[in-house]
Amino acid sequence: MIVIDGAAVVTLDRERRELTTGHVVVDGNRIVAVGPGPAPAYEGARVIDGGGCLVTPGFVNTHQHLYQWVTRGLATDATLFGWLTTLYPVWARIDEESVHVAAQGALAQLARTGCTTASDHHYVFPGGDLLEAEILAAREVGLRFHPARGSMDLSEKDGGLPPDSVVQDRDEILLATEAAIDRWHDPSPESMLQIVVAPCSPFSVTGELMWEAAELARRKGVRLHTHLAETTDEADWCDDKFGCTPSEYAAQLGWTGPDVWFAHGIHFDDAEIKRLGQTTTGVAHCPSSNARLGAGIARVADLRAAGCPVGLGVDGAASNEAGSLLEELRHALLFARARGGPQALGVRDVLEMATLDGARILGREHEIGSLEVGKLADLAVWRLDTLPHAGIPDPIAALILGTPPPLELLLVNGRPVVEHDTVITIDEPTLARQVTHTQHRLLATT
Ligand SMILES: [Zn+2]
Structure with a gap:
């Protein structure tokens, strides 16, 4: 179970709720709670401090x-x-x-x-x-x-x-x-x-x-x-x-x-x-x-x-x-x-x-695309409290009009794929070298 607490949340649910300070709770691959204020305590959950962050649907x-x-x-x-x-x-x-x-x-x-x-x-x-x-x-x-x-x-x-x-x-x-x-x-x-x-x-x-x-x-x-x-x-x-x-x-x-x-x-x-x-x-x-x-x-x-x-x-x-x-x-x-x-x-x-x-x-609007209880846990947590974004009052404007912020966490189907602005499922430096090598190989025979 993952609890994101104390973050601004843009749900894109039917009411288009936007929470100034709220929480999102994920259990397995589903969203089980989204709401204002602090999250209830969940035994054994990983709690992520969302202070200074905005949570959006993936x-x-x-x-x-x-x-x-x-x-x-x-x-x-x-x-x-x-x-x-x-x-x-x-x-x-x-x-x-x-x-x-x-x-x-x-x-x-x-x-x-x-x-x-x-x-x-x-x-x-x-x-x-x-x-x-x-x-x-x-x-x-x-x-x-x-x-x-x-x-x-x-x-x-x-x-x-x-x-x-x-x-x-x-x-x-x-x-x-x-x-x-x-x-x-x-x-x-x-x-x-x-x-x-x-x-x-x-x-x-x-x-x-x-x-x-x-x-x-x-x-x-x-x-x-x-x-x-x-x-x-x-x-x-x-x-x-x-x-x-x-x-x-x-x-x-x-x-x-x-x-x-x-x-x-x-x-x-x-x-x-x-x-x-x-x-x-x-x-x-x-x-x-x-x-x-x-x-x-x-x-x-x-x-x-x-x-x-x-x-x-x-x-x-x-x-x-x-x-x-x-x-x-x-x-x-x-x-x-x-x-x-x-x-x-x-x-x-x-x-x-x-x-x-x-x-x-893609025909998936009933499963993804918004943060709602029962939907699949695909979401992004953006850090907006550093120098490039601090002071922009509307977090959605900060995300879209500002420079790309650090991505604190990306969950896909409830699984962390990005943490602290780094993809954790692959080794980025190794992949970068492989990309360069592959491009050289493809162009060498031109
Ligand atoms: Zn194309």
């Missing part, structure tokens, strides 16, 4: 490419399509070992920045069991994990963007995806692992694959994810090839509904936003990556007002070297206001996007 990362952790810092001044064509040949050489090291690095950084549930989108399969490699990494780091089995079957020779070396045959993709669901997907309420079906993007997969992937996901009761409307290049490509926008193309292929979420969703017009809202199709907003690639700023306030669940994502570390989920909250807020004025998005809105809305996108 964050949910809704879009990422873990393997890119070992291909950071390349094509730093390119557009999306230029960046992709530089990186595809490097990615064609990834193997189980490099994916395992990359996933550990990226997941450890997510943990350090408040993430308790991570979704990944892996779509390059040159050989080896790369899905297994990242699933093992997630178990070792200790995060709740929703890996999306991605795919590409439309190469340059057929009018797509990726080279032949990184695409697969459609039947092979569908068989491997179904096998991954059968082997790994755990639909139970306490699940630490759920599989998602995720063809990569309109310009790297065929319409047939998009259609059949949707059919497979619905037959198996799992979720659907892809990149959509990220750049004007993609919109032009869809217009040339299909005479419609990316979201119209996706809708024609069955890709709308509460079981679907799109990464980025930047270039939607009013009618598209209305349709996405009516179908409660989700969007993973990735502000840092979008800015790094100069792709644009998603219409987050409009999407939310229309009824779309909008979660946050760090995206792959090759287009967001920081890989920090907390930073996405700050960037989401700043960019939304830069685009839409001071009322566009508030600190509590972005906190809700990172927690409850992310949980909703």
Whole structure:
């Protein structure tokens, strides 16, 4: 049993209670008490002094490419399509070992920045069991994990963007995806692992694959994810090839509904936003990556007002070297206001996007995303009493508008993963050396 006592608590429960001084009690993998004032005494419990700290629900990362952790810092001044064509040949050489090291690095950084549930989108399969490699990494780091089995079957020779070396045959993709669901997907309420079906993007997969992937996901009761409307290049490509926008193309292929979420969703017009809202199709907003690639700023306030669940994502570390989920909250807020004025998005809105809305996108809102009795014990304890934050009266504003604070404790399913700003489930210095070594190995044969 773990008792966090004397902390400010933002619950995100139905009443959106915020406790100036309160407690959270965890027994096993569940939250058993949340309330104001001091915690009752629990025999044999580990008591954590939460003075000067803020407890939040753990964050949910809704879009990422873990393997890119070992291909950071390349094509730093390119557009999306230029960046992709530089990186595809490097990615064609990834193997189980490099994916395992990359996933550990990226997941450890997510943990350090408040993430308790991570979704990944892996779509390059040159050989080896790369899905297994990242699933093992997630178990070792200790995060709740929703890996999306991605795919590409439309190469340059057929009018797509990726080279032949990184695409697969459609039947092979569908068989491997179904096998991954059968082997790994755990639909139970306490699940630490759920599989998602995720063809990569309109310009790297065929319409047939998009259609059949949707059919497979619905037959198996799992979720659907892809990149959509990220750049004007993609919109032009869809217009040339299909005479419609990316979201119209996706809708024609069955890709709308509460079981679907799109990464980025930047270039939607009013009618598209209305349709996405009516179908409660989700969007993973990735502000840092979008800015790094100069792709644009998603219409987050409009999407939310229309009824779309909008979660946050760090995206792959090759287009967001920081890989920090907390930073996405700050960037989401700043960019939304830069685009839409001071009322566009508030600190509590972005906190809700990172927690409850992310949980909703993954279909887990009844289990995670808020601090309530009976929910799974996924939470973060942030230290806000040191020089960078001391004196900011609203702890939520301090967390989101201030510099990233130390993470005193991160619990995932009741288990400590971060303590005193260090990931305790892996050895950080050793992993850092492995990441450097792996990047050198991948680039050496370029
Ligand atoms: Zn992405």
